[in-house]
Amino acid sequence: MTDAIASAEKLEQALRADGVRITRQRAAILKVLSESADHPDATELHRRARELDASVSLATVYRTLAALEAQGIVHRHSFEGTPARFETADLPHHDHIIDIDTGEVVEFRSDKIERLQAEIAKELGYDVVRHRLELYCRRKDQD
Known part of the structure; x- marks a missing residue:
């Protein structure tokens, strides 16, 4: 199992534990987030997820990120002068x-x-x- 697949499954488990249904749209968001080597903002996550599933809405991206952040599975970075960016929390400290x-x-x-x-x-x-x-x-x- 690749690290990205393991990470996507971990993200999915965290959402399920929070009572969040895993829809096709959320699965696309989780896949994109787990495969991201950069620090995408919500708009960029939305753009990438729509390449996998055109029905993904920006509102679903924000709700999914909020649930993952509340679980401590995703870190939100608010770098000066830029929209909030996100990365999975399973990375070593850096x-x-x-x-x-x-x-x-x-x-x-x-x-x-x-x-x-x-x-x-x-x-x-x-x-x-x-x-x-x-x-x-x-x-x-x-x-």
């Missing part, structure tokens, strides 16, 4: 660089940053429970 010129979102992981954050929290008498790091960047000239 941080984001947002290209302020193109809107591209780049995932990265840095052990150095993780250690520094834990060190700072410890110095101030805290343990890090969770965190989110977003760097808003502009690509350097490629001269």
Whole structure:
């Protein structure tokens, strides 16, 4: 079983547990979301899902995302200046660089940053429970 299929099934199980019926339209949304390697917004998810099932409505996309978010299965990211974007919560922890010129979102992981954050929290008498790091960047000239 591929990771995308496993992820789609996990999303479906979460919706069923919340009492949400899995319709053809929702199945298309779940498939698109589980296969997304980027951070699509609701409009982009809608566009992609309509390629699988033309009857998918934007309202169904929003309702499905809200139910998945409430279950903690999907993360909503509200990057400055862009519509909310979504990704499945089954990914390992990572941080984001947002290209302020193109809107591209780049995932990265840095052990150095993780250690520094834990060190700072410890110095101030805290343990890090969770965190989110977003760097808003502009690509350097490629001269």
